[in-house]
Structures are given as structure tokens and as C-alpha cells.
Amino acid sequence: MTPALRTFGRILASHWIALAAWYLGGEVLHQLLVQLAGFVGGHTTLGGLLLLPLAVAARLVSYIAMYLTIRPSLPGTAHPEAGGYQEFLATTLAAILPFSAFYAAWGMLTVDQNEFFNIASSIALAESNYEFGQLGDRGGIVSVGVLPVAVLVIALAARILHARFSERLPSWTFIAASYAELLWTFMLFTLVGQWWADVREWMGERAVTTWLQDIGDWFASNVVPVAMLWEGSLWFVGLLATVLLVPAGWLAVAGVIYGTTFDSTPPALKRGRAALKGTTAKLTRTFLRRFEDLWAAVSVIWRGGPVLIGAFVVFYALWRLATEAGTRGILQLIGGHDSPFWDAYLPLILVSVAAVAEPLGVAIVATAYDAVIARPEAGLDTDPSGFDGEPSDAAVEVGDVEMKGTHSVVWHQEDHENIVRE
Numbered sequence: 001m002t003p004a005l006r007t008f009g010r011i012l013a014s015h016w017i018a019l020a021a022w023y024l025g026g027e028v029l030h031q032l033l034v035q036l037a038g039f040v041g042g043h044t045t046l047g048g049l050l051l052l053p054l055a056v057a058a059r060l061v062s063y064i065a066m067y068l069t070i071r072p073s074l075p076g077t078a079h080p081e082a083g084g085y086q087e088f089l090a091t092t093l094a095a096i097l098p099f100s101a102f103y104a105a106w107g108m109l110t111v112d113q114n115e116f117f118n119i120a121s122s123i124a125l126a127e128s129n130y131e132f133g134q135l136g137d138r139g140g141i142v143s144v145g146v147l148p149v150a151v152l153v154i155a156l157a158a159r160i161l162h163a164r165f166s167e168r169l170p171s172w173t174f175i176a177a178s179y180a181e182l183l184w185t186f187m188l189f190t191l192v193g194q195w196w197a198d199v200r201e202w203m204g205e206r207a208v209t210t211w212l213q214d215i216g217d218w219f220a221s222n223v224v225p226v227a228m229l230w231e232g233s234l235w236f237v238g239l240l241a242t243v244l245l246v247p248a249g250w251l252a253v254a255g256v257i258y259g260t261t262f263d264s265t266p267p268a269l270k271r272g273r274a275a276l277k278g279t280t281a282k283l284t285r286t287f288l289r290r291f292e293d294l295w296a297a298v299s300v301i302w303r304g305g306p307v308l309i310g311a312f313v314v315f316y317a318l319w320r321l322a323t324e325a326g327t328r329g330i331l332q333l334i335g336g337h338d339s340p341f342w343d344a345y346l347p348l349i350l351v352s353v354a355a356v357a358e359p360l361g362v363a364i365v366a367t368a369y370d371a372v373i374a375r376p377e378a379g380l381d382t383d384p385s386g387f388d389g390e391p392s393d394a395a396v397e398v399g400d401v402e403m404k405g406t407h408s409v410v411w412h413q414e415d416h417e418n419i420v421r422e
Contacts, residue, residue, distance in 0.1 A: 030055050053183050054182075093178050149187075
């Protein structure tokens with residue numbers, strides 16, 4: 001525990017100002033891009049949707065920069081060869097999918113979409129004289145249809161093409177590839193969210209749902225212990241999600257950013273990669289590698305051990321409580337004011353508090369990750385070279401390599417060449 005506390009203190013002493021600056025920069029850019037996407041969405045929903053993922057990217061880039069900034073202060077994670085814009089671009093590309101999934105599950109994607117819709121709809125309604133029939137492709141209304149699916153497919157196809165021909169393309173194309181990856185994941189989670197909302201609405205209209213609600217109301221009125229047990233279970237599940245899943249998600253995101261390497265690949269991924277040959281393997285290799293990276297990052301959660309991960313969860317929960325208590329205390333000190341005051345200053349107050357609190361949260365997550373990596377029994381390591389771009393066509397695939405003897409002699413089946421690693 002003492003080494004972890006020293007690492008935590010070293011991070012704050014050396015990088016707190018830089019962390020706060022990166023966070024503030026990401027939040028300012030995020031808000032500007034949401035406003036821009038909403039303005040464009042007021043004139044064309046498709047144009048706004050093409051810009052809205054950039055707001056997610058602003059936060060993603062700021063967090064990647066924060067974690068990479070403190071990497072030299074992590075004794076178990078630091079690498080002398082780490083650094084440079086190429087690693088930053090490749091790390092961003094690798095982190096888009098897990099960060100987007102966490103961002104959607106965290107509820108922040110819904111917040112961005114609601115703000116986008118409010119801005120776009122107000123502009124579109126004003127310009128159409130509040131006649132809904134005149135809106136057309138305006139107003140930021142997103143629904144499951146041909147257009148969003150087409151955007152998803154086109155972005156995914158562009159991403160696959162870049163993965164196939166990345167060796168022949170200049171390095172700046174990683175920016176375009178990152179946008180394509182961000183766009184298709186954004187549309188995927190958006191469509192999944194819309195589909196789930198439609199499913200819940202459909203289920204709410206079914207007779208069996210009303211029947212189950214009536215049963216629940218009867219128990220609440222007549223069998224108080226059962227109602228208390230049910231409400232307590234719901235409260236406990238919500239608390240469990242907040243206390244365990246959110247910090248675990250951040251730990252996995254940190255693992256992807258730092259390039260966690262695992263001592264064993266999941267058997268399902270091994271079989272999947274071994275079954276793919278030729279062009280199919282080249283096109284799918286990048287996406288399978290993303291899941292391998294995520295698997296290795298998630299392994300940090302259970303390979304840290306119950307004591308270490310339990311301490312991390314406790315410290316993270318205390319940080320959350322302190323942040324909420326600090327925010328509440330500042331608002332109470334400011335006192336009561338009219339609505340225009342809060343509309344103008346509340347966002348600034350919340351961002352100011354977060355600029356102080358978020359470096360602490362990042363330091364807690366990074367310290368816990370570094371403590372897990374430092375455990376020899378965890379079987380984990382970090383490899384910044386793992387984020388060196390797309391796998392090349394000459395890469396040796398799982399299933400093409402067999403271990404031979406104690407000197408790690410491997411046999412490449414396609415070229416029939418023996419490679420001896422002493």
C-alpha cells in the first residue's frame with residue numbers, strides 16, 4: 001500500500017496542473033462541438049450527427065492525454081520508448097471502441113444526444129414557424145432507419161479499407177481512420193439505444209407488462225416485507241453498479257490506453273483468428289486485436305486480487321463522495337439566485353469543481369492499474385509498441401505458430417521457415 005501511496009502523491013505533485021489543463025481543454029472543446037453539432041443539426045440532422053461524434057472524441061483525447069501524461073510517474077507502467085504522436089494516434093484508435101462502450105453505458109452519450117436534440121430542434125422549429133410538417137431532415141431527430149444504418153456501414157467499410165491498406169497509406173490517414181472508427185461505433189451505440197428504447201416502449205404497451213405491474217402494486221400494498229425486499233434489491237443493484245462497475249470500467253479503459261499485454265489469449269479469440277485465412281484474416285485482424293486488447297485490459301480487474309481491487313473501489317467511492325459533497329458545499333456557499341444566474345454560472349461552477357477533482361480520479365485509477373501491473377503473479381505487462389498501427393500483412397497469425405522445444409523455435413506454416421529465438 002505504501003508504494004501505491006507514493007505513486008499517487010508523485011502523480012499529483014508532478015502532473016496535477018497538466019491534468020487539470022487537459023481536462024479543461026477537453027471539456028471546452030466538447031461543449032463547443034456539441035453546440036456546433038446542434039446548430040448544424042438544426043439545418044440538417046445528418047450533418048449534425050456527423051459532427052456529434054467529434055464531441056465524444058474531445059473527451060476521449062483529453063483522457064488519453066491525461067493518462068499518457070502521468071505514465072512516466074508510474075514505475076510499473078513507464079517505458080523509455082513510449083511517447084510521440086504516432087503512439088498517441090494509435091492509442092486513440094485502439095481506445096475508441098471500449099471508451100465509446102463505456103461512454104454509452106455511463107449515460108454520457110444520452111446526455112450529449114439530448115443536448116444536441118434540444119439545440120437542433122429549437123433552431124429547426126423556429127425556422128419552420130413551428131410547423132412540424134415543414135421540418136424534413138432537420139431538428140436532430142434520430143431514429144432507426146436507412147440513413148443512420150448507411151452511415152454506419154460506410155464508416156465501417158472505410159475503417160476496414162484503412163486496416164487493409166494502412167501500410168501503403170501516409171501516417172496522417174490514421175486521423176481519418178480514427179474518425180471512421182468513432183463514427184461507426186457512435187452510430188452503432190446510438191442505434192442500439194434507439195432500438196432498446198423502442199423495445200421498452202413496445203413491452204410497456206403489452207398486457208402482460210400491465211399485469212405484472214398490478215401484481216407488484218398489490219404486493220406493495222398488502223405484503224410490505226416483500227415490497228421492502230424488492231425495493232432494497234433494486235437499491236443494492238444500483239449501488240453495486242455505481243460502486244463496482246464504474247471504477248472497473250475506468251480501469252479497463254486505462255488498460256487499453258497503456259497497452260496491457262496478457263499471458264494468454266482467450267481460447268475463443270484464438271480459434272477465431274486461426275479459422276480465418278487470406279484476405280478475410282487481413283480484414284478482420286484489426287478488430288479481433290481490439291477485443292484482445294480489451295480482454296487484456298479487463299483482466300486487470302480480476303488479476304489485481306481482492307485486496308488491491310477492493311482498496312481501489314473504496315478509494316474511488318470516497319473520491320466520488322468527496323466530489324459530490326464539495327460541489328454541494330460550494331453551491332450552498334453561493335446561496336440562492338434566480339434562474340438566469342444559474343443558467344450562466346452553474347456550468348462554470350461544475351467544470352471548475354471537476355477540474356480539481358478529475359486529476360484525483362485519474363490518479364486513483366492510474367495508481368491502481370500500476371499496482372496491478374507491478375504484481376508478478378498477475379502475469380500482466382504493458383507494451384506501448386502494441387499501439388504501433390495496424391498489423392501488417394506479414395504478421396504471423398495465431399494458428400500459424402507452434403512452440404518447438406525449450407528455445408522457442410516456431411514454425412511458420414505458410415513460408416516453411418524456422419525462426420529460433422534464443
